[in-house]
Amino acid sequence: MTDPAGTPARAFESIDDVFSVLRIEGHRVSTPCRLVLEALFAAEGPISVQRIVEQSPIPEFEPSSAYRNLERLESLGIVRHVHLGHGPSLYMLVGSGEKEFLLCERCGRAASVDPGELDAVRGRIQRQFGYRARFGHFPIVGLCAQCVAADKPGTPA
């Protein structure tokens, strides 16, 4: 909902939906491609290339192939990635529950929320600066409630 002239944002019900799209677009559905998508469909949240590769049953599955597949899937609007802190990029399927992220720079915990929840924040930023903020690629970074509390003078660390 509300995706003006952006990514298609179609939701894929199953892996086979994605395979169809890939073939229609003239791509091949290879084993690494399949493995990447299986990992993404199985994952709870955003996952790293390392996780994708090491949980695969085929030992010769290379990170470079995972990167190449993810890159293509991303260019087709099927996958996107988020940068949570200093670690590697984390990949997830588009459409299956759009999320935006708040990251605590102290404890490292990331909270994911539905985009609607950030519309007020986004609205204020757009009115004030003309920016349309997206917290799905780079999160909102700061201190979470717990770390804010731990920071308060009078509260011992």
Added chain:
Amino acid sequence: MTDPAGTPARAFESIDDVFSVLRIEGHRVSTPCRLVLEALFAAEGPISVQRIVEQSPIPEFEPSSAYRNLERLESLGIVRHVHLGHGPSLYMLVGSGEKEFLLCERCGRAASVDPGELDAVRGRIQRQFGYRARFGHFPIVGLCAQCVAADKPGTPA
């Protein structure tokens, strides 16, 4: 203004102020240390280690020394760094105009604003999620006014 139990946030008028603090804290003012600070004082905005090193007149000045000095200066609250996009960390002096950043993920331009300008946004985020957001380390990322306009249906790319 408003720095509850955080970094000292003293402003350094000159390089020599910094040198004094370093010596008082028991550190030595070496040539690389001097070069790093000169680069930071001369810079218009946040700069990379690469820029610091390659604009130095001493050819044997190593990036690793720059990193070590920046790390210490940062731990003393004299320097901080920001991540603008996928490139290397960018370093700047603390105190000489606290800034927070808005980054356009399309055109790559970063706008810097005074923290006060983001207080309304920050307040809303804190009330809604309990997070105290800081956009001085990771920026607000989205589309700037120009790129939003270019994105509008009816406006050719």
Added chain:
DNA sequence: TTCACTATTGACAGTAATTTGCAACAGCGT
């Protein structure tokens, strides 16, 4: 001013996350 102590350096190797080059291989339309 010289001395000695040791923080800091240059040089270089190491690491993590990717990216690139290329010959061999394997999807897929026919």
Added chain:
DNA sequence: ACGCTGTTGCAAATTACTGTCAATAGTGAA
């Protein structure tokens, strides 16, 4: 089943750092 060419595995390259260590050079004291 065939063959075209998109993809792969493998290896080497790249980028942004981080770690090691003997040599050097700031600093306070003599």
